[in-house]
Amino acid sequence: MSLPRQLRDESDFEQLPEDVAVSAHIADIEERSGFSVYYTFVIEVKTKGASKYFIYRRYSQFFTLHSKLENNYGPENGTAPYICTLPPLPGKIYVGNKKEIAESRIPLLDAYMKALLTSPVWILLDEDLRLFFYQTTNDSERIPRALRRLRPQTRRIKKNSQSNSDMERPRAEALFDFKGNADQELNFKCGDLIYLLSRVNKNWLEGSIADGVGIFPQSFVRIIKDLPEEKFPASWLRCYFHDYDVCWIRDIPLEEDVKKRPSYSELLQLIRNEFPDIDLALNMKDPDGDLIRLMDNGDMELLVTKGKRKAQLENFFPWELHITRMDDLDIYKKVQ
Structure with a gap:
């Protein structure tokens, strides 16, 4: 030992x-x-x-x-x-x-x-x-998108032990010959039928052919029956963009825990990426329905504690963000 x-x-x-x-x-x-x-x-x-x-x-x-x-x-x-x-x-x-x-x-x-x-x-x-x-x-x-520093685990495929018929199994047809450059890559010839086991990342699949198991580029095959859609855990941040006389709602997907409290700079950069051509300002709505502009990290505490939504939505952050144009000061004079 x-x-x-x-x-x-x-x-x-x-x-x-x-x-x-x-x-x-x-x-x-x-x-x-x-x-x-x-x-x-x-x-x-x-x-x-x-x-x-x-x-x-x-x-x-x-x-x-x-x-x-x-x-x-x-x-x-x-x-x-x-x-x-x-x-x-x-x-x-x-x-x-x-x-x-x-x-x-x-x-x-x-x-x-x-x-x-x-x-x-x-x-x-x-x-x-x-x-x-x-x-x-x-x-x-979660499924690893790639394993560059680790050879994928070897799978043992038992013959004649599949509960589903071959027609129900995820599979693909080889469009070209492929000879792998590493032991974990699957070799096949044009026309071979490959049974799909997993999606390594957006460009590579794992599959089996005869007694061989390995990974290969998706561009070399035609998918006949695809693998079930992978669901990566995601949270959602609901934003209201007050653009003069119109209010738009946008839900932004994030790979963050809904308990995460971002800094002001992190939140501002995220929203700027979503609205790249707009000089914008971040706001919250108080209990009376009035918008309050957020300026720094001190205001983030106010957003998280006072900007909570009334009805919780599953996988949504429990506070709402309101976005306005930086020069649109009339929005603060309106009754919300």
């Missing part, structure tokens, strides 16, 4: 629950569209019981976890005998291209997780650490 270095006593390892994470590494990064563009790390986790699954974490979640562990077990704040020298976490970077920053963090965070998961048993059993590596419902429902 290959044991983490600090788990020297076999009994220490044996006492761990089967669902405790013992190894993890980053398979890819994904760009997410929220109030601002950010990147999540796609992490493959392996448990003591040999289960494997994917989780999605932002750098800020790594930072929060590390701060809690330092507070509980670090030399300065920990309580004997539960004191441990924790691995260093790569520091925050405030300036630079977000994608390049995320890419540069992959080997550093890989090393951090590897060192962290060789910690003493009492750290591996820490509630915050276990929650970090736990696969949430949101994690399990």
Whole structure:
């Protein structure tokens, strides 16, 4: 048995629950569209019981976890005998291209997780650490868009064991010959019938042919029966745009939790992206129906606490945003 270095006593390892994470590494990064563009790390986790699954974490979640562990077990704040020298976490970077920053963090965070998961048993059993590596419902429902740094898991296709007939299975016909450049890519010839297993991203599919399973570019095939539509979790922000004598409603999809409270600059940039040719202002509506212009982060507290909608809509942020043209001051004199 290959044991983490600090788990020297076999009994220490044996006492761990089967669902405790013992190894993890980053398979890819994904760009997410929220109030601002950010990147999540796609992490493959392996448990003591040999289960494997994917989780999605932002750098800020790594930072929060590390701060809690330092507070509980670090030399300065920990309580004997539960004191441990924790691995260093790569520091925050405030300036630079977000994608390049995320890419540069992959080997550093890989090393951090590897060192962290060789910690003493009492750290591996820490509630915050276990929650970090736990696969949430949101994690399990998301499908990786790509796995650049990880070979896709091998699927075993059992012959004559399909409950549905071949005519009901998602499938495609090869339009051209395709010879993969890597072991995980599926080789096929023009005219071959390929049964579809999953959508890796918008350009690549996973499928099977004869005894082979692998990924291939969608442009090389003609879809006969497509895979079920994937539903990525999304929240909605309802906006009312008061354009002189007309009020338009726009619902903006965001990959954010509806409990998220954006900063003023994040919200302003998001709305400017939605209305790129308009010099606009952000507003909220008070209980009397009058519009109040938002100017800074202090006003965001007012928006979240006082701008709540009366009837909650599923997956919608619980507050409404009203947008006006910057020079349209008459809107504040109207009875709403």
